[in-house]
Amino acid sequence: MENAGEEQGPLIDPASTKRIRSWSRFYWVATVWLIGYLGIIAKQAVCSGNVLWGIQHGATVGAVTSWFMLILTVPLGLFGSVIASSWRPLRAHKFWVSLVLPIFISFADVISLAIAQIHPHGKFESVTGVKFPADATAIQCSFTGTDFILADPQHVYEFTCSPAETERLTRELKLHRNAPGSYPGRGKGGSWSVSEYWTSDFPTERSVDFIELETDSSRTRVRVIASWI
Structure with a gap:
């Protein structure tokens, strides 16, 4: 065969x-x-x-x-x-x-976000368009609300700075002072003994949805909420 x-x-x-x-x-x-x-x-x-x-x-x-x-x-x-x-x-x-x-x-x-943790100044300034306090110390930066892709992320900056720099922030961020003890919506003092509470008009003129600033005797906290940061 x-x-x-x-x-x-x-x-x-x-x-x-x-x-x-x-x-x-x-x-x-x-x-x-x-x-x-x-x-x-x-x-x-x-x-x-x-x-x-x-x-x-x-x-x-x-x-x-x-x-x-x-x-x-x-x-x-x-x-x-x-x-x-x-x-x-x-x-x-x-x-x-x-x-x-x-x-x-x-x-x-x-x-x-890792870069923003290492260099919070740059992220703060790129989002708000306002210069980060030059004399800020004890800076802490955290991010929340990032579980989902379309969620509104929150950048929270806590630091110690001079009263003059705090005043500049409230002026350049165009914030208005709320009544003592008034923490509407997302603003909560938490463990802080908040002496002043400032918020932006809603919505803001920027790409940011909401900005709030809290102060106590020594610290300042700025919370930035935006759809995309």
Whole structure:
């Protein structure tokens, strides 16, 4: 018989190939989800003053919000995959190239907030358009309301500065003094013995939604709330 001594090549099982492709897609989507989940955890760790609490909070919040992140990250990943497929040098690295945009979108806020923690002056001035107090000391900066992408984030700056600088802030931020003991809406003195409470008109003339300033005998707190910071 012809070809009797020839070796037969391995037969390709269509069902097996289909399973492999299905698992590859599942693995890719799971990787993209994990990137978004870790991005949420990292963001909360940076935002909070307590890193351990931020990680725990981020893990809890991310269990829900990470699935909504897929709506954004999966199309971006597919776009990267198309680019890798159409450019020969990148074809061998198609999987990793497809993860570049999901990683960027998941960790861009983390990098921005980390810089704002290290250098709060720049973020404060870029958002409010007002110079940060030159003599400010004991500066603390925290971020809240960042659990969801479309949530209104709050930047809270606490510091000690001279009365002259506090007066300048209220003037340049165009704030008006509220009646003693009056803390409408979001303004709460908390553990502070607030002596003065100032707020902006709503809405403000800036891209900021709301600004409030509180003072006690030694400290000043400025809370900035905006749709996008």
